[in-house]
Amino acid sequence: MNSNKMYTCVIVDDEFHARELLKNHLGVLPSLRLLAVFDNSIEALSYLMGKDVDLLFVDIQIPIMLGTDLVKSLVHPPKVIFTTAHKDYAFDGFELNAVDFLLKPISLDRFLKAVQKALSMDMLGQVSQPVEPNKDSPFVIIRADRMNHKIPLTSILYVECLKDYLKIYTDDKCLMTKMPLGSFLQLLPKKDFIRVHRSYLVSKKKIEAYNSYHINIGKEEIPVGPNYRELLFSELGSRIG
Template sequence: MTKYLIIDDEHIAHEIIKDYCDLIPGLMLSKHCYDAIEALEYLRSHSVDLIFLDLNMPKLKGFDFLKSLSKPPKVIVTTAYQEHALEGYELEVIDYLLKPFSFERLLKAVNKALTVEHLNPLNIAPENRNKSDFIFLYSDKKHIQIKLDDVIYIEAAGNYSKIICTEDQLLMRVKISEMINKLPQEMFIRIHKSYIVAKRHIKTIEGNRIAVHNKHIPIGKVYKAGIDALLEK
């Protein structure tokens, strides 16, 4: 799970960034900070992997805050002012988002930030990974072992998830939004609000749909960038 921090003096900016990040598997908000001083205080006793940083804030400007950090995490600048972009790149800022920005633009920036550290929840598959061959899910008062290599795709069914395997299928009382966090991200990718697919079982990607096993599954608009990133590997 990649922990992130939002530093911005505008409440609406926090809402937009969090709403977008909620659509990206593997991201977890650590804290809302409304000025850089509050962020410095938080970072003294907590660590994060990624910061969304506004520049024009009271008390301490964004770049002055960044210069004060001895070992800053990855930073994506979010600002309404384009003229500071050069200074941002000199400080090794990962990306520079000019407000207002779209979900697709933020997703591209997040992918770039996480790829730098080989942590991308959408498309990175490290060669030497430690992964489990199975997970346990609780259903009907018992824990059921799910062999990950057997899972072809998972389909949302309200508060349940339908797990389609090579030889059978299971209906588990787990929301698909919770299911994606239980799965190894190098093996599975969410392609639609109602579908997660196993990368190893993808047969073809054509237009806005994916073929797995004997089923064609649509690619949701907000997940298209993740599929594009997968194809670029």
């Protein structure tokens, strides 16, 4: 996730107090920009068909067209967080791959958790298709924040796996993309990178200290998995702890 990126949002809800509450919650996060607020699905549909929106907060039970039908009508829907006063609608929302489902009245804490989940998914929801370099290529290209990022191999510190997503830490930034860790490792030269845990791979050149339990890269302490210790020491040298 790019902490400097501004994420655009739209609210669709026929209840005045619900709209005002969401607007107040949105105001807490400077990275969220509210583009428009609608009290019906038809006006919202017309607006959404012509705008590039990152995150949609939509009530399921709204006049004329249900919120779920509104989302189904969009060819390229944004990330969706459904809101409703009726718990029974939750299943319909998750069938549409909604980021989250918020039951009214929506607390700020629950709202923030839903937004963080959406932002952690990088506002993309698609598996990154990296450009596979040739053996001599000094970089990889990954998709993050709706852009293709060219990452020099020499700048990569380590990579952390979070379920279906990767956080790629470099000398000057952190990028998040959707890709299996094993697939990303295959793009890297084996002489320079090593997997040290089921959730981590590191640059050998960036390792400052290591033992059987962790690796130090700068101020970061990377865990070493039991199944990866022998590989680590065979690649880097004799045991030191």
